[in-house]
Amino acid sequence: MANDTIFRLATEQDLERIVEMLADDKLGATREQFVLPLPEVYRDAFHAIDADPNNELVVACLGNKIIGVQQITFTPHLTRQGGWRATIEGVRTCSTVRGKGIGSELINWAIQRAEQRGCHIVQLTTDKTREDAIRFYERLGFQATHEGMKMKLN
Template identity: 60%
Template structure:
């Protein structure tokens, strides 16, 4: 069901604390994010880098004037698929108090629409294998597990995945 009071917009600096708080408010984020204020400088630096890149966007959802969800949409040129563009969706979260209202579904659909407008031929995302509900959620939106994702940690800090 589409929430009529739901609006999408690019994130602004004033949203950053709420965004980090949403990222930390889940079983995996609890171990890898730090919502303590003042925020670590790395969050501000990442926000600025995303904001200044024309192929990167941090998108927030608002419901009744309240920060309700977030995702990052990155557009990537690719030599594969005949030199087409692809979109990558990362960092999807819905405020824990607002889950179950369809906000995440509408946020993903909005991002897909933006990718289509920019001429992308493919939208991709990853989700942790320990999140069966998230996997079902993405499959319900048409995503398929066609590839095996792999990651290599480069940071020295030990972060529990």
């Protein structure tokens, strides 16, 4: 599958498939709302991401079928002498291709993209209950060097 996968920026026409993948797991099913037509909040979020040159919503395709998605955010920092970092979020692969290397391809593509953009760090978070995801990211070379914290606002 590795040679057949194509990566491209998502379009608004991809939203239904993207939200479907985001909702297709234990945690996503409780957070996402995959109903048709999609709630307008997804379109609003897509337009905000699409308009921001420091955000990229990327899909992985096999032929015409979207089989993976991730968002990459590029952030400038004063720390590390004004360096940039890339944050990878919302990584999902289609349930029919899990375990076939698509997730690794997505992350490796994001790392290459971060290098192209001159980033000095690639970071991501994953829910502590996603033990398989944690092992997956560790296999790819990520290390839990910091303790992340979040505060839900609503």
